Amino acid sequence: MIRRAATWTLVVVGTTLVLSACSSPSMLDPKGTEARSVARIWWLMFGLAAGVYLVVGGFILVAVMRGRRTSDGRSSRISDHAFVWLGGIVVPIVILFVLGVVTVNTTAALRRPDADPLRIQVEGKRWWWAVSYTGTGITSAGEIHLPTGRPIEITLTSDNVIHSFWVPQLAGKLDVIPGQRNVLRFKITHPGDYRGECAEFCGIQHANMNFRVVAESPGLYERWVSQHRNAPIEPASDVAASGEHVFQSQSCAGCHAVRGTQAHGTLGPDLTDIGARPLLGGGVMTNTPANLARWINDAPKYKPGVLMPAIHLSTSQTKSIVAYLESLK
C-alpha cells in the first residue's frame, strides 16, 4: 500500500510539474498539430497505464499479504488459469487492440503531404542548423521563422553525421540522415518562440545544437519574409563599416556567408541576420555584444570541440566586428 501511495503521489506531483512548467519545451504543452495528437494519445495511455498499474500492483501486494494473514492462504476462488487467461491474455489484448487502433489512425493522419505547403530546407551541421526558405532566397542559421495555421513541410538533410530534428512543442522527431531526404510535415497552432534541439547523438557538441522556432501569424510572417528577402543594408556607422572590412579581410568570410557581400563561406553558419538572433553557438550563450566578442575571440573555450577556431583580434578590431555583426538584422 505504501508503495502504491508513493507511486500515486509521484505521478500526481509529476503531472503537476509537467503542467506548470510553462518555460519548458514540454511536449505536453503542444503548439502544433502533431504534438497535439501525441499529447492526446499520452493522456489516453496515461489513464490506461495508471489504471493497470494500480490494479496489477494491488494484486501483487494482496498476493504477497493474503497468505501471511490467513492461516490457509492457499484456498482461493480464482484459479491459476483464470489469472493467466484474464490478466495475461484477455485484458492485455483488449488494451493493446485499443492502442493498435489509435496508433494506426493517428499515424495515418500525421505527416501527410498537403496541397501548397510552405517549404523550408533544414540542414544538420556540426553543431548548428542551416535553414533556407525555398523560393525566397533567404538563408539563415539556428533560427526558423514559420507562420501559424499553414501546412509546413521541412526537408531535412545532412552532409555529415546523423542528427535529429526536434521541437517538442510542435512535433515528434525526425532524423536527419546523410544520403537521405526526410520530410517533416505539421501545422503550428499558436504563435510563439519554441525551443528546438538535436535529438540524435552527433558528436562532442551534441548538447549545444539547439535552435529556436519563431512562429508568427501569416501576416507577420510575410512581413518578415519581405524584410529579409533582400540583403542587409550597408553598415550605418563608421565603426560597423570598418567591422565589415575586418570581417572580409580576416578569415571570417572563408567560412561564413553574409548575403549581398563577398562572404560566401558555407562551413559555418550564415550570418546575414546574426544581430537578430537571441542565442549564439547553438545555445551556449545569449547574443549580447560582450558575449559575441568572447565567442569570436575564443569559441572553443565556450563550446569545446567547435569547428570555429579561436580568432585573435585586437581590441579595436573586435569592437568594430561586433558592431558590424550586431547591425546585421
Added chain:
Amino acid sequence: MATTEVPPPSVPVHPDDAADHERHEQLEAVWGDPPGILGFFKTVDHKRIGIRYIYTSFIFFFIAGLLALVMRAQLAQPNGTVLGPQSYNEFFTMHGTTMIFLFNTPVLAGFGNYLLPMQIGTRDMAFPRLNAFSFWIFVLSGIFLYSSFVFGKAPDGGWFAYTPLTDRVYSGGVNLDFWGLAVIFTGISTTVGAINFLVTTFKLRAPGMTLNRLPIYVWSMVVFSFMVLFAVPVVTTAAGLLELDRLFGTQFFVPAHGGSTLLYQHLFWFWGHPEVYILFVPATGMVSLIIPVFARRALAGYIWIVTALVAVGFISFGVWVHHMFATGVPSLAMSFFSAASLIITIPSGIQFFAWIATMWRGVVKLTTPMLFMIGFLLIFLLGGISGVMVSVLPFDWQVTDSYFVVAHFHYVLNGAVVFPIFGALYFWLPKMTGRMLSERLGRWSFWTMFIGFNLAFFPMHILGFLGMPRRIYTYPGGLGWDTLNLIVSIGSLVFALGTLLTLINFFWSRTRGEHALPNPWSADTLEWATTSPPPDWNFEAIPLVESRHPLWDQQPLPVCASEPGPGLEALGPEGALARTTPFTTGLRAEPADTMHIPEATYLPFILAVGVAVIIVGLLIDAVLVGVLGLAIGGVGLLRWAWRTGEH
C-alpha cells in the same frame, strides 16, 4: 491443481565412515584442480568458472555504476563543470557498453554456468574447456576495452556507435576501434557459451529429467542460448563491417560512396532488441524459480511460462525497427513493427500473471531474495507499461532519444534484470560460498536500492516530457529541468549505496555468515541436493529424476548406480571416480553414452590469449602482432584438437 507440499530443510550429509572418507579422498584426487596460481589458470570446473564470471561481472557493474555517478554529478545542476563534453561522451559510451557487454550478459552466463549443470543433475558442462575459453575471452575483452582509458582513448560514439559518426572521417582516433573490436571479442565468448548451454541441456540431463521436468530457469537458458546464436552474429557483423570501414577503408556505411548508414542501424538493432530479451529471459527464469520457493508451492502455469519464453524468443526478432521509428522508414513498415512491439506484451503478461497466481495461492515468506522479486515485479510492471507506450508509433516520435526512453529502459534493464540478479545473489550465494548472507543487511540493501531506483529513474520520464534529450553533457537553467535532475542525481547516489550494502554483506558473510545447509530455502531443484558449497564432482551418483520438483516430491532423492553399458557406467560413484558423466537422449533423458570430463588444462587460456593478441594487432595496425596472435592461438587450437578429454 495439486500444490506440492514442501518438506523441511534437509540435514547436511557428512561422510561418516572410513569408506566414505576414503572415497572422497579419491574423488578429490580425480576432480581437484592443481594447487595455487597454476590451478587457477587451468580449471575447467563449471562452478569455479561460473563464480568467476559472476565476480568479474560485478567488478564491471561497480565500475559502470561509478561512471554513472560521475555523469549524474555533472547533470545534477545546469551548466555543470564536473566533466567536459569529451569525458562525458566517453563515460556514457562506456557505461552502456559495460552494462550490456560486460555486466548483464556475462553475469547471466555466470549464473547459467554455475547452476545449469547442477539443476539438470550432471557433473559439468558439455564442453568444459570451451567454457573456460569463453570466460577468459570475456575477461580479456573487458581488460582490452578498459585499457582504452589508460591511453586516453576511450570510445566516445555511444554504446550503439552509429555511423557515420563512428567512421574514420568523424572519429579518427582508435577510440572506436576499442569499441568495435571489443564487441567482436565478447561476441565470441557469448556465442560459444550459448552453444555450450544448449548441448549441455540437451545431452547431459539426469535420467528421468524429460523436457517436461526441466526447471524453468533451464528453459530460460535454452531460449537465451538460441537467441544468442541468432542475434550475436549480427552485431558481430555490424561491428565487423564497421571495423573493415575503419581499418581497411571499405565503404559499407559511408553514404558518400553508396554505403548506407541505415544498414548499420538495421544490423545493430536486429541484435539490439533481441538482446534486451536475451538479458531479460534468464532474469525471468530466476524469478520463476525463486518465487515458488518462497510462496511454498509449485509455479503456476509451467507450460504457459515455457510457451511464453519461447514466444518471446521468436517475437523479439520482429520488433527491431521500433528503435528506428524516427529515421523515416515508410509508415506501413513502421506500423507492422509497431504492432509486433505491442504483441510482445502478451507473453510477458502471461508470465506476470503466472507469478501473481503463484503468490496468490501460496504462502509468501518475505526473505531478502523474495523482496527483490517483489521489487522486480513492481518495477517491471512500470517498465513494461512504458514499453507498450513507446511501441505506439507517434508517441515514440516524441519520446525517443529523450529522457523518457532513458527512464523506460532503466526500468527494464536495471530494474527488471538487476533486481532479479540481486535476488539471485541472496538466493544462491549460500550455495556458492557455503555462507548465508545477513538478512538484516539484505533488507536494508533492498529498500535502499528500491527507493533510490525509483527516485533516480521515475523523474526521468517527466524530464523526457519536458523536452530533455538524451546524451547531452550540459543543459542551461530555466527550462524546468533543474530540480528534477537534482532529484535524479540524489536517487542514483541512494541506489549506489544500496548496492554497496550488498557488497558489504557479501564480504561480511565470507567470514561471519552462518554456515549454509545444503538446502537452506527448502527449494525444489537439484543444485540444493549437494552440499553448500558443492563438491567438485557435484553428484557422486547421478540423481534419478521422477518429478518436476525432485527435492519436494522425492524424499530421499533416489540416485543411480553404475551398470555396464554405454552411459550406464557413468551413473554411479564409479562414474564420478572415472571423471565421467552420462550422456542422455535429447527428449527423454535416457542414458546413451559416457562423456569423459577433460582434465584441467592451460589450452583455453592460451587460445584466449592468442585471440586477444590478434585483436590488439588489429587495434594498433601491426601485422606482426597479428601473426604472433595467430601463432599462439594456432598452437593452442591444434593442441586442443589433438587432445581429447580422456588423456
